Amino acid sequence: MTEERLRLRFAPSPTGHLHLGGARTALFNWLLARHTGGTFILRIEDTDRSRSTEEYEAAILEAMRWLGLDWDEGPEVGGSRGPYRQTERTDLYRAAADRLLREGKAYRCTCSAEELDARRKEAEARKVPFRYDGRCREKGEVPGRPFALRLRIPDEGTVVVDDLLRGRVEFPNRDLDDWILLRSDGTPTYNFCVVVDDVGMGITDVLRGDDHLSNTPKQVHLFRALGHSLPRFAHVPMILGSDRTRLSKRHAATAVLAYRDEGYLPEAVVNYLARLSWSAGDQEIFTREELVAKFSLEGTGKSAAVFNPEKLKWVNAEKMRALSPEALGERLLPHLERRGWKPPDRAWIGRLAVAMQERAQTLGEIADAAAFCFAEPERDARAAAKWLVPSVAPALRDLLAGLEAATGWEEAAVKPLFESTLARHGLKMAALAQAVRVALTGKDVSPPIYDVLWLLGRERSLARLRRALDAIEAPTP
């Protein structure tokens, strides 16, 4: 398999955002394509016109690009490559349907949706499984009556799906329907388009979610009816929520772009998703190149994986630490701007990045940690009561005087002032640093104190220190 150049596809329908589960399926397809030097195709399954929107499609493409999952084929649109869209391929489905009808492999069914519904309900009431009985198989055309096109499926026998991950899976034909290829309005259904397109696009390996395994026998019959050999199938496990049901909004944010907006790195999302139902020994952190080099179906498991937001955060933290301060700063900028904050310059962002790189798990957390620089912070009463106490006032005043006279504002200039103050007043660093911290940031948790001073700047730092001192020394009413 590593010799063969595979042709793989990811086929989302634009009826919602790209979610974590879809992204993982896309990633596995992409990884396998890149690993084998093959081809990765993106196909938009928009046959359901009523639920598909252009906005969702655009969002899916944006998410794919953000994750770095680039596709190789598709129509040229304005210099860039668009995905394939099923709505632009209706002629193909029409032609395939005509042929199947002509060859007697499909037939017209004039049962109305209402009739079918009634029969289904009746079957349910009698507690027998409902299955279309094929009553229109020999009926032929009924003039003036709308019809759906159904695929003829044998009553006896079994279909075998040879799954790369699950092995040989058998489905009795009696459990399968003569399923609908074309609706009575002439539009093709999902399962029909999928097969026509997988054939037409020369897909060698259908890698998709586990939830499609039960669709597969139906599709296998269609591949055969179309006279085409089967692709290989691999049904990958799904991603579950903490209660072990299909991951949904109930469990966590599911939209890929929501993670971008919260300050996750795309390489972290990719790394985390790759490790769900896949592993390569004990390795947890992978570069994109390592993933491409090491990914294979051999390392892929068969049981569903529960999404764990904590571990995603950890991976993200690891990825943030792997970045240079400049690169991290680069990624940080949009998150500052999103909050309406305008950082003074690159050096400032770089300093923030260095100060926070080991203290935050997302870019959003780093940005939030800089809040004290962009607005007058509210002073946390409990923190102030604990640290801004009369006993540190003399030392604070002493430090303030030193800072006012200081010629520089870098750590090298400021640190000796702290140390000499400590020595003169017999204080512990904690007492002084915490007091300054609360004075400058309003809180008792912040980036390292010298970074806080630098980020805030000389004037504002001095002003906040003076104000804090005034507050301590003011006679309590």
Place this chain on the structure above:
RNA sequence: GGCCCCGUCGUCUAGGCCGGUCUAGGACAUCAGGUUUUCAACCUGGUAACACGGGUUCGAAUCCCGUCGGGGUCACCA
């Protein structure tokens, strides 16, 4: 309910094909200690799993059968 898939620490997983080297390894989380200007990071240590029952075998997490549990799917949705 029918059909199908799955079942190792709370979670992600290694090991299972080629039974002994597994008193089951790693990671996240968690707990304790260390370090420390806060918070982190970091270091050390700990708690924690082969779903259950049979069988095969000298020996089973690993092979077989069954049970139970979980999930998926049963549309003129995708």
